[in-house]
Amino acid sequence: MATTSLWHPFSDMAAVDGREVVIARGEGCWVWDEQGTRYLDGSASLWYCNVGHGRPEIAAAIQAQLAELDAFHVFGDLANRPALALAERLAGYAPQPGSRVFLTSGGSDSIDTAVKLARFHHHAAGHPDRTVVLHRTHGYHGTHGIGTSILGMPYRDGFGPLMPGTAEVPHDDLDALADAIATIGPERVAAFVFEPVIGSGGVHAPRPGYLEGAQALCRAHGIVTIADIVTNGFGRLGEWLAVERFGLEPDLIAFAKGVTSGYLPLGGVIVAPGIADPLWADGAEGFMHGQTYSGHPVCCAAALANLDLLAADGLVHRARTDEGWFADAIGAVSDHPLVGEVRAGVGFLAAIVLAPDLLERRPDAGGALWHAARDEGLLSRGLADGIALSPALTVGDDELDFAADALRRALDRLA
Ligand SMILES: Cc1ncc(COP(=O)(O)O)c(C=O)c1O
Numbered sequence: 001m002a003t004t005s006l007w008h009p010f011s012d013m014a015a016v017d018g019r020e021v022v023i024a025r026g027e028g029c030w031v032w033d034e035q036g037t038r039y040l041d042g043s044a045s046l047w048y049c050n051v052g053h054g055r056p057e058i059a060a061a062i063q064a065q066l067a068e069l070d071a072f073h074v075f076g077d078l079a080n081r082p083a084l085a086l087a088e089r090l091a092g093y094a095p096q097p098g099s100r101v102f103l104t105s106g107g108s109d110s111i112d113t114a115v116k117l118a119r120f121h122h123h124a125a126g127h128p129d130r131t132v133v134l135h136r137t138h139g140y141h142g143t144h145g146i147g148t149s150i151l152g153m154p155y156r157d158g159f160g161p162l163m164p165g166t167a168e169v170p171h172d173d174l175d176a177l178a179d180a181i182a183t184i185g186p187e188r189v190a191a192f193v194f195e196p197v198i199g200s201g202g203v204h205a206p207r208p209g210y211l212e213g214a215q216a217l218c219r220a221h222g223i224v225t226i227a228d229i230v231t232n233g234f235g236r237l238g239e240w241l242a243v244e245r246f247g248l249e250p251d252l253i254a255f256a257k258g259v260t261s262g263y264l265p266l267g268g269v270i271v272a273p274g275i276a277d278p279l280w281a282d283g284a285e286g287f288m289h290g291q292t293y294s295g296h297p298v299c300c301a302a303a304l305a306n307l308d309l310l311a312a313d314g315l316v317h318r319a320r321t322d323e324g325w326f327a328d329a330i331g332a333v334s335d336h337p338l339v340g341e342v343r344a345g346v347g348f349l350a351a352i353v354l355a356p357d358l359l360e361r362r363p364d365a366g367g368a369l370w371h372a373a374r375d376e377g378l379l380s381r382g383l384a385d386g387i388a389l390s391p392a393l394t395v396g397d398d399e400l401d402f403a404a405d406a407l408r409r410a411l412d413r414l415a
Pocket of ligand 1: 046106107108109111140141142143195199200228229230231256257
């Protein structure tokens with residue numbers, strides 16, 4: 001008999017039912033379950049708690065906004081002050097001056113918004129046949145209709161026909177991207193979607209020059225570039241929008257997670273003037289798209305307070321200045337015989353990948369490592385072949401040492 005009514009995302013409910021670990025409290029990089037067991041939150045929950053748990057400044061901003069105006073939408077000419085202020089603030093971080101901001105409720109919303117906007121841009125410009133969306137292997141773009149259709153991971157099956165007009169390219173191969181554009185015909189390609197550093201798909205930093213080359217190629221062919229910075233943004237790579245690291249100026253930047261550090265759900269798309277201006281001109285067809293909670297004032301107030309915390313003391317840049325320290329600390333486990341590779345070095349992100357012979361013998365070893373690490377007090381994110389770490393940007397020496405020690409003990413257990 002089932003003991004829980006909660007259907008957990010991405011989960012084998014037969015295994016989860018009755019064995020839930022109930023997280024009850026959080027502070028900084030740490031969380032506690034209902035039994036009082038302490039865990040290092042090595043993944044900032046789901047790659048989002050960039051400022052750490054329990055920040056009173058965000059709680060106060062939420063409370064103040066709730067007392068003033070709990071909720072009101074921003075459809076038509078209606079607005080609320082926190083939504084206006086947040087859009088202004090985010091537009092100020094955009095690489096292209098004059099950018100606009102469309103607010104959503106999360107990352108999947110943002111991806112579906114960005115892809116629809118790219119196609120709508122071509123439609124409005126008189127090129128309705130430009131509909132194909134290029135995406136990369138290992139890419140993860142959420143689980144809405146469009147995001148599922150452009151996943152570069154094996155979660156696309158079992159849902160019947162997905163959105164037509166997508167094409168996958170190998171994630172780091174510029175020639176393959178050029179070939180795909182030539183084969184499909186540039187006049188049919190609407191957009192190219194990419195994560196600067198691939199997150200859930202395994203923590204893959206781009207090959208030097210790949211993203212810059214891809215942007216140039218897309219620009220030459222009028223293809224809209226969509227940077228998915230849902231995991232990379234708001235300090236994870238040491239910059240506000242992650243794209244600064246590679247000198248990119250994408251047409252659309254889809255964000256979520258770190259914009260509020262997850263205290264409340266919020267996402268959005270930063271739209272460069274080349275896309276926004278024609279659609280904002282007199283007589284332009286309206287973009288008939290939006291979510292009920294786009295611009296929710298309480299979520300926007302949480303975001304503004306979170307951005308203040310990231311700005312304070314340069315926290316937003318810490319993952320860039322200290323990425324070597326982070327990579328060295330986590331890389332300490334690379335000499336363990338069960339470790340195949342530690343991928344780290346760009347921002348506060350790392351993948352601990354198990355040795356190929358172990359994975360061949362035990363295809364479930366990644367999941368086993370995740371469980372063993374949790375038993376050692378370290379929460380991480382599971383990957384197909386190991387685990388990922390992406391702690392709060394406030395992480396300190398003691399916490400990284402704890403993570404490395406827990407990981408080593410977890411690997412020993414696995415052996
Ligand atoms: C790169 C990327 N894009 C989009 C999403 C989807 O975001 P959400 O789960 O908030 O819908 C995620 C979620 O992990 C993500 O990692």
